[in-house]
Amino acid sequence: MSRYDPATLEPRWQQAWDEASLFRAERDETRPKYYVLEMFPYPSGRIHMGHVRNYTMGDVVARYKLARGFNVLHPMGWDAFGLPAENAAMERGGHPADWTYANIADMRAQMKPLGLSIDWSREFATCDPEYYALQQSLFLDFLDAGLVYRKPAVVNWDPVEMTVLANEQVIDGKGWRSGAPVERQERQQWAFRISDFAGELLDALEDMKDWPERVRLMQANWIGRSRGLEFGFETIGAPEGFGRLEVYSTRPDTLMGATFAAISPDHPLARALEGNPAIAAFCAEARRSGTSEEALEKADKTGIDTGIRVRHPLEPGRELPVWIANFILMDYGTGAIFGCPAHDQRDLDFSRKYGLEVIDCFVARKDGAPVENTAFVPPKSEPVLWLAGLGWPETATAEEAIAATIDRAEAEGWGRGVTRYRLRDWGISRQRYWGCPIPVIHCPTCGVVPEMKENLPVALPMDVTFDQPGNPLDRHPTWRNCTCPKCGGAALRETDTMDTFVDSSWYFARFTAPGAPTPTVAEDAEYWMNVDQYIGGIEHAILHLLYSRFFARAMHITGHLPEKSREPFAALFTQGMVTHEIYRTRDGRGRPVYHLPEEVETTEGGTRLRATGAPVEVIPSAKMSKSKKNVVDPVNIIERFGADTARWFVLSDSPPERDVEWTAAGAEAAFRHLGRVWMLCDRIAAMDHDAPGTGDDDLLRAMHRTIAEVTTHIDAFGFNAAIARLYAFTNVLARSEASQPVQRQAIMTLAQLMAPMTPHLSEDIWAHQGGEGLVAAAPWPVADPAMLETDTLVLPVQINGKRRGEIEVPRDLPSAEVEARALALDAVARHLEGRAPRKVIVVPGRIVNVVA
């Protein structure tokens, strides 16, 4: 008897699939297509268990759909632009392109042994000049269609590195590398007009039933539609040109409680006042904090009185002070608000800090007390008792009061109702080298001029260094120099590159025609689009997916995608992370020291270091991270156990949408199980073909039930539950004494049902049992409904909702008879203690409950 040896078995079958071109996707209008896509990876150089899980899930879907007769498209590529390549160049020298392509080669070599059913002929990287040239042509088409413009936007500027920093690179207001205080700076930025699509992107979510509810909710909140009042305050003492101050509020019902107005430090009025050194100093300080919403919300609320005042629109005699406040965002609304401290916690904190007045507009209907240190903010649909209403009923809800205020403002002409979105336009300019150059030219005579399509790509120069601060494109001796496409005069190239989210916003469309000279090909897009199943991490729930939805619309408007592709992802699945325990000890000074899994051992006495026997603290279920040393390298796992074990384990232990904890014991158990299945196959092959067996029918019934259950679970993405059924069936088969032909049928069906998860082992079993062709190409087994029926049922019998016994009854026994048999049970008689039951509930085919 030979041993289960994945190291020899797996490469053999990968070669067989290759030779059969089994996963090569060809357009074929006579067959239904199925496009399954996993979010493509960033080429960091090493695959991790998260990749294994993500791509295994996609592979299960792809292989299953292939077996169900679909023409499957399952491609792979690389999200290859981005900061890490530049950081590597800075730290180690070399060029980002070399680093990136070497990483891609390494990662591809690590992925291939997983045996994924990928059409590798369609592979590309977003940093390929062929890809970004087409992205530049899309940009020009978008520009032409009015979907792109330039606007000033606020960025994190590191004055030492002379570069713009990502939010994650700003730590406590300082640059992560330089340690220099970061400044908020306004720069001209290219932006996509995604906010023009805000309403549409929001409304369309409604129909996207095959997206997770929470992702749709997160996107809806992100887009953030609100209805409010916009109006202008008349100002007193403001500089020339600032006669009115436009404000926006979603709570105009609290206007009578307004006690101050506040503007963003980036508001034009604030800038106009910077002649005052105190104001200039305040604004400079405010701009020093990060630009993220989180940083603004968490920062202490501070402000400065400008000395300017505004007139209350309904009580012209009342004047409100105008403050500059650090928590007002220039990007939202008009960058100016009126503050009503009684009904907004931030405004209240601010008012208490600076001694501003607090006026209650309404109080709770029961025990309504004036506001002290907690703002009164009940749900808008709740009736409240109005102290400062504007003619609406004394117990109106905020919703009613808001509508009434807007109506009145419009009737009296001092304000208007406005629907606004929280969603801002998508700023795509990055002052970085390793990205897709924005194909425009700055001409001293013609201004901003698009590059001509025949000159694309605007290619990144290779002769650059990263040893000085700033963007290498800015300081390149010749790259910027060009001629203006309009007037032919000397001009300069744009040195900003595009946000890498642009690269990933259309790669799924490019996969439908990866070699074409145009971004897409109509026939291919028409046939392959949309992505039937998209799979990726929840961390992309908002940005990547929202940008892609916008991009698909923009590509439709510019003629690159069909109408149906406005929503490019028919179904979305968000998978959880792979986690692992962290092993921690403390050094002499109490600082944490982390240990690799192989450095520790767990016995009855607890977990200890192998080397010293020192006790180790175990922290469960932590995201794998190099600094915590709790990473498991898939390459090592595949070497030791084979790809099928890795695939089986990452699917088996947790529901796909949740995190899975990698454990060495679990991986070993998976390996042992696959070995058992393999030996089972061997045993069945060696059986006497003609010897009589017992229990043929039982085994066949179990087999058909397993087919039905596994199929249902795979359809519902319940891979862990499918695997549980496969375990159970394997146990049944292992104990079966059925005849050889029936056992052979059972093991071959088992191989088929396991094939999406463990494709190599399944091929081997299939071949061993004399199956025809490749199991990967065999049609999916179908359960015989007649074999799923049973003649009798076991019904639990409850007394007052507690299970006390069970009865076995014929399937179609009438309820009255079921009731009689249940009452005849000893346990029922004992609990009734001679009394008649008050009620008996019989749920046919389910349960009997006796109410005593």
Added chain:
RNA sequence: GCCCAGGUGGCGGAAUUGGUAGACGCGCUGGCUUCAGGUGCCAGUGCCCUUACGGGCGUGGAGGUUCGAGUCCUCUCCUGGGCACCA
């Protein structure tokens, strides 16, 4: 701070529309095989009381709806994720 998700045995988790809580796996315990280098097989395993029969308690906590709640409702605690230049 705001938004979202999740809490079920020692562990990962299972459980059509509200209908036998703990499937399946890990771990652990006992036994068999004698395999000496990660073996196989059998049995048991939520907690507590009980020799047994049987009983009580159990899905983060508190209340509620129901013949019946892991599932529905209200409040609450804890953990994880996202927050626009990380990809």
